[in-house]
Amino acid sequence: xxxxxxxxYGRRILDSFVAMLFGIGLFFGSFVVLFINEGRENLAEVATxxxxxxVGEQYDGNALVYRVGTLETTSPATDAYxxxxxxxxxxxxxxxxxxxxxxxxxxxxxxxxxxxxxxTYSYERGWTSNPTPRAQYKGDSTEIPTDLPxxxxxxxxxxxxxxxDTATALTxxxxxxxxxxxxxxxxxxxxxxxxSVEAAALxxxxxxxxxxxxxxxxxxxxxxxxxxxxxxxxxxVVTSNDEGVLIGSIADGGFARYITPEDNTLYRFFTGxxxxxxxxxxxxxxxxxxxxxxxxxxxxxxxxxLILIARPIRTVLAVxxxxxxxxxxxxxxxxxxxxxxxxxxxxxxxxxxxxxxxAISVSILLAVGAFIYLKRKQKxxxxxxxxxxx
Numbered sequence: 001x002x003x004x005x006x007x008x009y010g011r012r013i014l015d016s017f018v019a020m021l022f023g024i025g026l027f028f029g030s031f032v033v034l035f036i037n038e039g040r041e042n043l044a045e046v047a048t049x050x051x052x053x054x055v056g057e058q059y060d061g062n063a064l065v066y067r068v069g070t071l072e073t074t075s076p077a078t079d080a081y082x083x084x085x086x087x088x089x090x091x092x093x094x095x096x097x098x099x100x101x102x103x104x105x106x107x108x109x110x111x112x113x114x115x116x117x118x119x120t121y122s123y124e125r126g127w128t129s130n131p132t133p134r135a136q137y138k139g140d141s142t143e144i145p146t147d148l149p150x151x152x153x154x155x156x157x158x159x160x161x162x163x164x165d166t167a168t169a170l171t172x173x174x175x176x177x178x179x180x181x182x183x184x185x186x187x188x189x190x191x192x193x194x195x196s197v198e199a200a201a202l203x204x205x206x207x208x209x210x211x212x213x214x215x216x217x218x219x220x221x222x223x224x225x226x227x228x229x230x231x232x233x234x235x236x237v238v239t240s241n242d243e244g245v246l247i248g249s250i251a252d253g254g255f256a257r258y259i260t261p262e263d264n265t266l267y268r269f270f271t272g273x274x275x276x277x278x279x280x281x282x283x284x285x286x287x288x289x290x291x292x293x294x295x296x297x298x299x300x301x302x303x304x305x306l307i308l309i310a311r312p313i314r315t316v317l318a319v320x321x322x323x324x325x326x327x328x329x330x331x332x333x334x335x336x337x338x339x340x341x342x343x344x345x346x347x348x349x350x351x352x353x354x355x356x357x358x359a360i361s362v363s364i365l366l367a368v369g370a371f372i373y374l375k376r377k378q379k380x381x382x383x384x385x386x387x388x389x390x
Contacts, residue, residue, distance in 0.1 A: 306335035
């Protein structure tokens, strides 16, 4: 049976003013997000200044350098389920096969301004890294699945934890690589085999299947056909055989994080890359992706803010629901266009402001344009005055 939540007209009016205040915050906050985003430091441009590190060379303190090679260690990353190996970076992912809860909301407006929200829940089987215990399901007795095993919540409570481990005592070509602030990217999928597993760590209901560790909690589940409560563990790794590009600073005889001009950190091992050019391409792609994500976020903040600002008016119109729907649709279209235009203008202004050369160029062009306009205006006045006197 669906849950029904009723809100009277008075409560809706009050809530609409709260939403309006929140919308004002979103609207003005969007300009901050857009403006700051356009001035973010592009690490790809910083990376272009890196020089190739050569053993035995002398470098200034905090010099930005890069080295192509493999990371080595005397203290590799480990996992209780796996045999010790030359792991530099080890990621364990844990997933549970169970019911995934989805909430559905539908609102009905009534003559007079009241509204009823109808809430229902649906449940579908699937792999999830964040399973919900049955005790926390929000659905009612007609919605919650009836085939959950009695130990369902216990299976969740006892599932292994996801974890990340990084080797210590790292070196590259014999040069110390400090762990602090080091990021290791692009790990590869690790195919688990019976030979790579620590057999003593496996429980009676755990086995190796299709490159993963499978814990069978159901009566007849398998990795290809799991049952409720089953668990799988998969891994991603970087090993000492994986070549890549290390970029960072070189100081006191070892690699460490590089502090950029805008106080960001650039200290990373790009697994699978073989040149600085590839590193710059990766950093540029990441910068561009985040640039557009934050532009979209800023636009959505502005658009939603405008929608919420008008919430009191829409609520007043809700006395006759059809008026509220028509008015809301028309205003939504206008708000979308306004938000799009303001976002575009803000991006242009922010780009000019954060680019000194561009800002100077635009200022010069504006000054020249103003000068030409004033001269023409003055000339027009003189010509008009001469004609009048004549």
